Amino acid sequence: MIRKTGIQDFTKPGGQVAELEPADWMKLPAPYDQMDKPLKKLTEDQRKRMDATLDGVVAIGILPPSMPEEEKAFVDRFLAGVEKLFDAKDNWTFLQPLYHSLEYCVKCQICSDACPAYVASGRQDIYRPTMRPELLRRIISTYVKKEHPLLRKFKASNIELNAQALIRLAELAYRCTLCRRCAQVCLLGCDNALISREIRKIFSQQMGIAPKEVHEKGSVQQIKVGSSTGMTPPALADILEFTEEEIAEKTGKKIKIPVDKKGSDILLLHNAGEFLAWPENLEAFAILFDAAGIDWTLSSELVGYDAVNYGVWYDDVQFARVALRHAQAAKNLGVKRISLGECGHAHKAMIVVADRVLTGELNIPRESALPLMEKIVMSGRIKLDPGRNNFPVTLHDPCNMVRLMGIVEPQRRILRKIAPQFREMTPHGVENYCCGGGSGFAIIQSNNFPDWRSSVSGRMKLKQTLDAFADAPSADVKKYVCAPCSNCKGQYRELFNTYGVWEKSGIFYGGLVELIVNAMADLKQPFIQWEWH
Amino acid sequence: MPQIELAGKTYEVDEDGFLQELDKWSEEFAEAYAHVEEIDGKLTEEHWMVINYLRNYYQQFGIAPMIRKICKDLKIDMKKLYELFPTGPAKGACKLAGLSKPTGCV
Numbered sequence: 001m002i003r004k005t006g007i008q009d010f011t012k013p014g015g016q017v018a019e020l021e022p023a024d025w026m027k028l029p030a031p032y033d034q035m036d037k038p039l040k041k042l043t044e045d046q047r048k049r050m051d052a053t054l055d056g057v058v059a060i061g062i063l064p065p066s067m068p069e070e071e072k073a074f075v076d077r078f079l080a081g082v083e084k085l086f087d088a089k090d091n092w093t094f095l096q097p098l099y100h101s102l103e104y105c106v107k108c109q110i111c112s113d114a115c116p117a118y119v120a121s122g123r124q125d126i127y128r129p130t131m132r133p134e135l136l137r138r139i140i141s142t143y144v145k146k147e148h149p150l151l152r153k154f155k156a157s158n159i160e161l162n163a164q165a166l167i168r169l170a171e172l173a174y175r176c177t178l179c180r181r182c183a184q185v186c187l188l189g190c191d192n193a194l195i196s197r198e199i200r201k202i203f204s205q206q207m208g209i210a211p212k213e214v215h216e217k218g219s220v221q222q223i224k225v226g227s228s229t230g231m232t233p234p235a236l237a238d239i240l241e242f243t244e245e246e247i248a249e250k251t252g253k254k255i256k257i258p259v260d261k262k263g264s265d266i267l268l269l270h271n272a273g274e275f276l277a278w279p280e281n282l283e284a285f286a287i288l289f290d291a292a293g294i295d296w297t298l299s300s301e302l303v304g305y306d307a308v309n310y311g312v313w314y315d316d317v318q319f320a321r322v323a324l325r326h327a328q329a330a331k332n333l334g335v336k337r338i339s340l341g342e343c344g345h346a347h348k349a350m351i352v353v354a355d356r357v358l359t360g361e362l363n364i365p366r367e368s369a370l371p372l373m374e375k376i377v378m379s380g381r382i383k384l385d386p387g388r389n390n391f392p393v394t395l396h397d398p399c400n401m402v403r404l405m406g407i408v409e410p411q412r413r414i415l416r417k418i419a420p421q422f423r424e425m426t427p428h429g430v431e432n433y434c435c436g437g438g439s440g441f442a443i444i445q446s447n448n449f450p451d452w453r454s455s456v457s458g459r460m461k462l463k464q465t466l467d468a469f470a471d472a473p474s475a476d477v478k479k480y481v482c483a484p485c486s487n488c489k490g491q492y493r494e495l496f497n498t499y500g501v502w503e504k505s506g507i508f509y510g511g512l513v514e515l516i517v518n519a520m521a522d523l524k525q526p527f528i529q530w531e532w533h
Numbered sequence: 534m535p536q537i538e539l540a541g542k543t544y545e546v547d548e549d550g551f552l553q554e555l556d557k558w559s560e561e562f563a564e565a566y567a568h569v570e571e572i573d574g575k576l577t578e579e580h581w582m583v584i585n586y587l588r589n590y591y592q593q594f595g596i597a598p599m600i601r602k603i604c605k606d607l608k609i610d611m612k613k614l615y616e617l618f619p620t621g622p623a624k625g626a627c628k629l630a631g632l633s634k635p636t637g638c639v
Contacts, residue, residue, distance in 0.1 A: 045535070046535075046548070049535075217636040217637070218637065221637075229636060230595055230637070231637075232596075234594060235594040235596055238594060242599070242601070242602055242605075272637055272639070273637065273639050276596070276635075277639045279601055308638060443636070446548050447548055486638045487638060490639075531610070532611065
């Protein structure tokens, strides 16, 4: 049973604001309706080290301050961060949409039902897209604008702030995947996901608080050793050698993957996950570009070979550091343009947001690889046999490419041409549902956060994926979810492993370029290898 | 920092049980830790083949190798890898081999 919760519950000491129980969650189709388990509970010992009083789940793991003076310093640091958010010198990048979203919201709640985490949780109040902004709004009214108590009473905008409420707010900022489906349905254009991200920014930039996978083992590690995966240039060289061998074995083609080729048309930026976890994506790009005669290269410069830029989820400073390194790698090679491979957040980071950071010679043209793939497929330069993809295929729309950037049709025109059993999910395109792993969630692997991701934030995606294949539910019919984004693939892998989707339903996931290469008529064997499910 | 006690020794680990001081690794550590990763009985020659491969690669390149590469070089398939390490290569096998937890979009 879901208990109604409100802002007042955030400041109460002890207990949990919300309890998550499987009986409340949105129903999945059979046989997945019998599989829900309660989320793993933190041990007593862990609860001493990490606050889990929001919903029993831990994304960050904050140790609450114990002494009154520490608590005061904690709250004061946060409030100083809020003030910076509204100072044009400190926040010239996002001040305007932040101000608009906070001031214009009329609390109509139309966005709540657009949020997959809110609906899938069984409509837990704390996951309403309006909850975080309302907390921030009250903090601003009471402590930053210091509005008169009577006015606050009239506006119901008062809050008695304590460290406990702020720690819960920090965790809550990591229960939103920044998919921006709420912003899309808002009649006034308020972007509550942007507010989630700005709250994360206060915690990171002002207080040094962020999930370690995103910051310490993420952007910090990327800047230090070259990749958030820890992949150094020698490791990259070893992986590329292996990849070339694989290509030769699978296709009989001897393809040299170009690295640091000066003056190329394109610097291709891949998410490092493709190198380590999904090398078939890397191989397929090399095979396709080789066949199409594209003049391209990878970079072996530190950071230049890992497209990720986690700062886009939580920290402007880390964001700018990585974006500059990416642009510098392209400039050093003298390429004409940068093309982003199948990674959604890197699209947002490099193509959209970096436009506010890169100037002069560093403002190199940047584009998505999806329209380029469409051009290759439609050019007729490569012989494609759709019969090779004659299995049910559906398409997942990565939020950053599709809803944010409007890259909707290129991938569909490709699939209509090469996948005879292509069918859409409902809803799809710019109205898609997030995979549930967005904004760094797919890489946050500690404590019970993966449980929450599979059970709550990814639930809607699992349901709509299963629904898209409802006409062929048997595991004997091999089916393919085309998810052209590393992060989304990571989330699909986890969802499918957790629920045994390959065993029960025969659904596999992979990228877009793999399907194109799988249709290439001159390959002696199928490119897609289902055994890697 | 959480700690675990195995075969009379105390080790610092992260919240998910990955060894924090990599030089503290020993064969006894792996052997004593196996049951936590759902492995019944003693580690077999095949387990050690995977563990040693992971350690060698990690010492050379500072990361865990690609699963594809493990399978190819050791001539085993994914199914076998999961039979040996039921909690998976990235969790169970890396943990027993004393590697840091894989990070980033992998």
